[in-house]
Amino acid sequence: MPILTMMKRRFYALIAVFSAFIVLTTPALAMRVSPMVIEMESRGTNATARIEVQNINPGNLAFETRIFRMQIDADGKITETAADEEFLVFPPQGILPAGGRQVVRLQWLGAGEPDTSQAYYVSIEQLPVALEPGAVDAVGAQVQILYNMRALVVVAPPNAKPDVKATTVKQALFQPPALPGATEPAPMQDGVEVTLTNEGRRHAMMANFSWQLVGTGADGEWLRVDISPEELTRAIGTGFVPAQGERVFRLPVAGFGPGPIKLSFKQ
Secondary structure, eight states, rough: OHHHHHHHHHHHHHHHHHHHHHHTTTTOSSEEOOOOOEEESSGGGGGEEEEEEEEESSOOEEEEEEEEEEEOOOOEEEEEEGGGGGGGEESSEEEEOTTOOOEEEEEEOOSSSSOOOOEEEEEEEEEOOOOOOTTTGGGTTOOOOOOEEEEEEEETTTOOOOEEEEEEEEEEEEEOOOOOSSSOOOOOOOEEEEEEEESSSOOEEEGGGGEEEEEEESSEEEEEEEEOHHHHHHHHHTOOOOOTTTEEEEEEOOOOOOOOEEEEEEE
């Protein structure tokens, strides 16, 4: 069996394990929000956007919208700052009947032209509603579970472009997140650590590309692994790299040796 085929199958299996971490930590939601990723520009027709909120509850859904400025470091740690004043949001609140939908319109109001892309979270937060006396949901109900869904919104200056380079690509052991309820840390995982640096003025969503890794396997043989955008999305989300920033991604691709690994991207 060709090495490429073997390695791609191994990658699929590991991605399935990583996906389990996401699936098992996601509760049954009371609403849907789409799209979950929005790219805007600071002026022109792309300075406005739309988010649709859908109620999939059997009862009414009350919600409000909050906006937070997002700073993300190389390891993916996020720092949030309230930024409601930087957008015009209509409507900022609403109540949806069962199955109802509401389009929330966003318009960026930031002062001046930004030098680089600015990242935000638009948070759709469920509000408590009074249960009708005698309703099925009200029988024995003392606590309401409220949900909060977030969409990533990035505002870029017009005509700005990303300039992403792989500055480090190496075989590495890393520790994936533990499964819910686990009392012990997850075992160390053999994989590939990739450091991407963006010198451009625009952010980059690197999971939109196919990645190709080429190097030497642990057995000393030539090894190539192709990773599709769908597989990357399951492993690293959007692969967001901020403008003039850096991100480190760890991929569950086993089998590479300690030698150099070349990474290339293909749209």
